[in-house]
Amino acid sequence: MEIKGSELFVKALLEENVDILFAYPGGQAIDLFDALYDQEKIEVVLPRHEQALVHAADGYARSTGKVGVCLVTSGPGATNLVTGIATANYDSVPLVCFTGQVPTNLIGNDAFQEVDIVGITRSISKYAVTVRNREDLGAIIKKAFFIARTGKPGVVVVDLPKDIQRAYGSDEYQGEINIRGYKPNTGVHLGQIKKALDVLGKAQKPVFLVGGGVNISHANKEMKQLAELTNVPVITTIMGKGAIPTDHPLYVGNIGIHGNYAANTAISQCDVLFSIGTRFNDRITGKVTEFAKNAVIIHVDIDSASISRNIMVDIPIVADAKIAIKALLEKATALNNQAWVDQITAWKKSYPLSMNYQGMTPQIIIEKINKLFKNSIVVTDVGQNQLWTTQFLELDENRQMLTSGGLGTMGYGFPAAIGAKMGNPDKDVIAICGDGGVQMNIQELATAVVYEIPLILCILNNGYLGNVRQWQEMFFNKRYSSTCLRYRKRCSKDCQNPDKCCPEYTPDFIKLAESYGAKAIRVEQVCDIEYAFMEAKANTFTPTIIEFIISPEANVLPIVPAGNSLSEMIMED
């Protein structure tokens, strides 16, 4: 039977089991929206900005493991996706983004709302393609979903010219695909596994360093078994946190420029570093020449290009984390390394992460979340709010954390939380944002209200772009250049002392929330935290903002200054 391209588009989404489509209409996508109008299986959600739209799809995808799907119009609709595409692709999140496009005969003419979105997104996506023939449509969509979710997952952009949407053609949504240039690795080299285990077996001071790859491949259970079987301590990157429960005796903590003392010290002193699913980003290595200097390094990664790029690796294993860990579990044995485990435990006890400030610290707030929300997804924005969360949030099988690790995109947290809640209606979803970043997508209050999404949006209001302010305090003589969010024209330019007389904060987040029809609570003291969370939890149809007024100059510690090795941490103010 002959059907329109737009109808095949809908059929394809149904066959891919898409249950939520994050979509914003416009002239070059109107046929697709028309085709969507008659079906009921796919919920079409209309966020208030395309950047928020793609972050929402990202939050949905990270929290469900399914492919997130976006649909926007050409030109500005498409360019508004760019930051979200880069954010998702950087963290290996599977998304398929459909963009409307001007008709094929107008492409290249500088037509109204024409942009070369495939050209723009080429370097920030896994694959980007324009459909140029109606007969290719089905195969390209099939290919898009396959590429997005397999191998190292990522973002695929499919650009759909309007004439292709309207043209009649086959209704077939092809079953099999074979892409000759794309063969994701589904095995593991057993010889390398054996080599790795031989080295690990002889180690005195071994550690596992676990990155986001373990969470992406859902190998948490296997990772825990492997740690327990071998008795090797587990250190994580920010993206790997939660790979094993954070209260596990073998869990050490995060490494990196805001890692904890025990983890950074253990990495610096270990003799075998067994890393799985991390690309040794500069935020985790510190000065590379000093990183795990005395260790034999084993590296499992699905992406061969991530191996020996930043850190030279002795034993590379190209494989999906879960497949590799399962193979390791078959042959691994217990190590005789209790002295090392005890040493690390002692470091953890002597130098725990803790914020030594008066009053309502982020640590206290996050510890309340640990206590009150056992079955939850916590989504962070970017900045100090994020770093504190990665430090103090406890994770296990029932509590997951989503964060923009690779790109560090302010404005990510709130819309991603909306997507996460849509994908997980039975879990509590909590966004933790800064007062700066939350304003980058605050318009999504409308989305959360109209779709009755009862998430909790915590704003840690320090009145500053805190993360940058902290660097200015520590490394730029406290010259607070463009980081004060209370600044008004009448302020002196070189103010370094936020105090009670500072101008009023704008916006008033409480009034703002109310004007959108959301609930809002302002919390200024520790004794009100728990009550606020309980009240928010009771709102089952409405989002709740909780604005926490925190100390303006609290810092994230420890910190490894730029260019230093991980063992050169600044521990306190």
Place this chain on the structure above:
Amino acid sequence: MKKRWICLYVENEIGVLARISGLFSSKSYNIDSLTVGTTEDETISRMTISVTSDDKTFEQIKKQLNRSVEVIKVVDYTDIPIHMKELLFIKINNCSESDKLEIFRIAAVFKVQITDYDKYNVLLECLQSEKQNDDLISLFKKCFGSRLEIVRGGSVAIEAISITNR
């Protein structure tokens, strides 16, 4: 740092050249030369790419190319027997009679073709290794300076059967 050669099989589609060259530029790898054309299978193009890099960067380049969806196969031609040639045109303008004599002599000695000329201008077509073309260019620059017009195509290469010629 060393000169390397890669043979790349890619999908013959719009945008593939941009993807490949974009991959080099986004990672700050400099391409020395790149040629591309279709093959016996018109859905596949073949590229011959040359870069100057250290071992580590070159490994990265190959891996990055390999993981592109549009790239079907990457073959390292750096140290294997191949045949490789580059086409070079040299046009010399405003020649005197004695210039022309000299050019004809050079062509005879270096075994390159004169494919076109008139009273004042001569065109040479040189199909040889890149190195030989480099040398010829410096010779012509020495003799004819600013009167030259030079265009070169970049090398194309194919695996050898029983003898090597690069």
